[in-house]
Amino acid sequence: MAEETQGSASDAWYPAPAGYWVPAEEADRPDVWPHRFGDLFRAPPSDANGTPLTTSDGRPWDAVMVYSPSCEVISKAKQSDSVEVVRVVRLDTQDPKAAAAIIGGWQERQGRIGVAYAHTVFLAAVAGHPTHDYPMFAHLKSTVRVALGDLRAAGRIAALTHDARIAVIRRDLYYRYRWLVPIEEVKAAEIDRISNDPHFTPPRPGWAPDASEENAETHG
Structure with missing residues (x-):
């Protein structure tokens, strides 16, 4: 069901499909592209409590998306540490209108977007x-904690x-708080966060350079 807002359908929620995922050769190397919030993983067999990650008819989950921590998954974390993930579902499980x-x-519902x-x-x-190689969606109501070691092994x-x-992040803000934040404001907040974090694990986005390096060049 649609939820009424003052939004506009011309305000796109998502990038073009080609802009979603980094090249496979980078994703295959965590030392080149660290595990982060939003990454797509195969679902481990069970959650941190040993409960199988299966559907109501016993099929394994299709995949999971990293949900917390909200930045990179710390490389020095213990294998037994838990990470929050969201269930990912194939889009073709939905009817065409919902998809x-x-x-x-x-x-649009009753003349409102x-x-x-x-x-x-x-x-x-x-x-x-x-x-x-098929469209999917993350189901934010379906979250579990899994052992980091199990996630990495998957x-x-x-x-x-x-x-x-x-x-x-923008979509999550709306789901959690019903804050309909313009995409430009979400990006501005990320620029500020990443640029001012000297310990941010590379690669940095081109739009968020290291502020400390820029300051050094300015005063050099």
Whole structure:
């Protein structure tokens, strides 16, 4: 169901599908592209409490998206430490009308434009991937904690780009707080956060240079 807002359907929620995922050769190397919020992983067999991650009819979950921590997954964390993840579902499990609304993020209802399925985050197909080359969505109502070691063992499917991460953060803000924040404001907040974090694990997005280095050059 759409939720009434003062939004506009011309205000796109998501980037183009080609802008979602970093190149596979980088995603395959955590030392090049660290595990971060929004990354897509194969679902571990069970959560941190040993409960199987299966659907109501016993099928394994299709995938999970890293939900917390909200930055990079600390490389020095213990394998037994837990990470919050969101269940990821194939888009073709939905009827065509619902699928279209999930892709766009907006839906017209009784002449008003509203947020469609606020608990969903559209995830583009991972082009060329042997098992996940199809559109998906993250189901923000379905979260669990899994052992970091189990998540790493399951393996990352794709690494989210910095630009796509802004879209996921924006969607999450609306789901959690019903704050409809313009995408430019979310990006500005990320620029401020990343630029002023001297310990941010590279690669940095091109739009958020290290502020300390810029200051050094200015005063050098």
